[in-house]
Ligand SMILES: O=P([O-])([O-])O[C@@H]1[C@H](O)[C@H](O)[C@@H](O)[C@H](O)[C@H]1O
Ligand SMILES: [Mg+2]
């Protein structure tokens with residue numbers, strides 16, 4: 440299986456690079472950034488998201504015809520979001536679509552690969568920075584081939600925390616997001632940041648630039664690849680209430696260590712969006 444998995448991962452890296460090239464080119468063409476909306480008026484999608492997802496899936500199908508897929512835009516088009524034990528590619532063709540639409544310079548192609556419901560490797564290509572983040576379970580995490588290591592900071596008060604506001608603008612949700620943010624700022628922490636892409640935020644944790652990232656409202660395709668990149672860089676994953684992470688639950692804390700993760704969890708005003716797999720919370 441070892442060489443087989445490496446072969447699959449090599450293909451993921453190659454297709455992510457190809458997809459990134461398409462995204463870069465599309466940035467220069469306003470038509471390819473025309474906005475459509477999904478779950479809310481601020482949940483954006485473009486024809487480039489759809490085109491890139493199609494490109495990735497077709498390319499994989501040709502080489503690995505039995506593999507399954509969970510792709511953000513396929514799910515938006517009505518496909519089921521079910522993780523089985525079968526080899527499954529979990530794809531976010533453009534993580535950071537809002538950034539893409541506005542030319543805000545953090546946009547990633549995110550590909551996770553799961554077998555037996557466990558992510559085996561992750562590839563995040565931050566295509567405007569030309570940074571290829573990769574990690575295979577048990578084999579370390581890398582950026583452009585250089586090993587990654589999380590920060591060794593244990594004191595949350597000397598930390599930068601990343602988070603996002605998401606695309607749910609219901610009053611209650613916005614209140615909870617701000618309540619968590621206020622609590623964390625008041626610890627106080629050195630700063631709060633957000634790149635506008637969950638996948639890049641997780642790679643920033645893996646790179647040691649920020650100590651933790653948390654969000655309620657992410658989807659499995661936002662975090663599947665990043666989850667193994669964080670763990671392989673020495674970090675930890677947790678649910679926002681401190682239990683084990685569940686990638687379908689739409690809740691995540693990714694941190695450099697358990698001390699920082701547990702400290703952040705204390706300040707998060709948790710809530711439970713509808714799960715990606717439609718199961719009860
Ligand atoms: O829609 P998309 O740009 O692929 O993904 C979104 C981005 O990662 C954003 O930073 C995060 O706040 C959202 O929760 C994601 O859904
Ligand atoms: Mg995304």
Ligand SMILES: [Mg+2]
Pocket residue numbers: 488511531532533534535536
């Ligand atoms: Mg996306």
